[in-house]
Amino acid sequence: xxxxxxxxxxxxxxxxxxxxxxxxxxxxxxxxxxxxxxxxxxxxxxxxxxxxxxxxxxxxxxxxxxxxxxxxxxxxxxxxxxxxxxxxxxxxxxxxxxxxxxxxxxxxxxxxxxxxxxxxxxxxxxxxxxxxxxxxxxxxxxxxxxxxxxxxxxxxxxxxxxxxxxxxxxxxxxxxxxxxxxxxxxxxxxxxxxxxxxxxxxxxxxxxxxxxxxxxxxxxxxxxxxxxxxxxxxxxxxxxxxxxxxxxxxxxxxxx
Numbered sequence: 001x002x003x004x005x006x007x008x009x010x011x012x013x014x015x016x017x018x019x020x021x022x023x024x025x026x027x028x029x030x031x032x033x034x035x036x037x038x039x040x041x042x043x044x045x046x047x048x049x050x051x052x053x054x055x056x057x058x059x060x061x062x063x064x065x066x067x068x069x070x071x072x073x074x075x076x077x078x079x080x081x082x083x084x085x086x087x088x089x090x091x092x093x094x095x096x097x098x099x100x101x102x103x104x105x106x107x108x109x110x111x112x113x114x115x116x117x118x119x120x121x122x123x124x125x126x127x128x129x130x131x132x133x134x135x136x137x138x139x140x141x142x143x144x145x146x147x148x149x150x151x152x153x154x155x156x157x158x159x160x161x162x163x164x165x166x167x168x169x170x171x172x173x174x175x176x177x178x179x180x181x182x183x184x185x186x187x188x189x190x191x192x193x194x195x196x197x198x199x200x201x202x203x204x205x206x207x208x209x210x211x212x213x214x215x216x217x218x219x220x221x222x223x224x225x226x227x228x229x230x231x232x233x234x235x236x237x238x239x240x241x242x243x244x245x246x247x248x249x250x251x252x253x254x255x256x
Contacts, residue, residue: 003060004045005048006116006117007115060115064086064111070085091137105126130142132245139161142154158205159206167213167218
């Protein structure tokens with residue numbers, strides 16, 4: 001969806017309802033912006049980067065499940081034909097058949113139109129779960145398991161190749177930038193990058209990704225250190241420093 005620049009102010013005001021600060025929010029939305037010493041009015045949308053913009057977007061998109069006929073019992077059990085997963089303006093709708101997926105797309109297009117929004121033609125796709133899809137940096141796919149599951153398929157959520165490649169590029173950029181400093185310097189700078197991944201990926205199928213990243217980090221950093229000062233810097237494979245290489249059957253992590 002092309003959301004932040006196109007949210008209808010009238011529909012947003014109606015969704016806000018009798019919120020005590022509704023008049024102040026209306027003034028924010030109509031305040032405009034200054035560019036090249038000129039004031040530009042804002043007849044629609046919310047400010048990109050504004051601290052309250054993500055909240056207003058969620059307010060505007062609230063009710064999407066009801067539009068698809070999704071309801072929940074008091075115990076939290078979903079009822080209805082569809083299942084919806086939404087994070088800000090990124091969303092996935094699961095349906096039993098292709099025809100029902102097309103119907104859901106039409107329902108959402110109509111519902112979003114009343115809010116001044118529309119589905120992105122570039123990002124909107126209809127596909128089978130067996131082929132998989134990428135969502136928020138992960139690949140979600142049904143894999144055939146005829147001998148281990150009643151349905152014959154198992155849902156696995158893995159890091160998408162694009163997100164892993166972005167992390168590799170980020171790490172290589174950090175190492176090249178600090179290639180002439182001590183070993184502790186690059187370690188401290190790249191630690192937040194792979195620690196963030198470690199905190200997220202344990203809840204997904206990520207053992208193979210961590211094993212591949214471990215080898216990538218060891219080889220790349222060894223090469224960069226040897227190039228920086230081959231006569232002074234030598235990266236030694238020491239289990240006490242780098243951690244065990246990934247030969248054990250236990251959980252796999254990123255060695256420092």
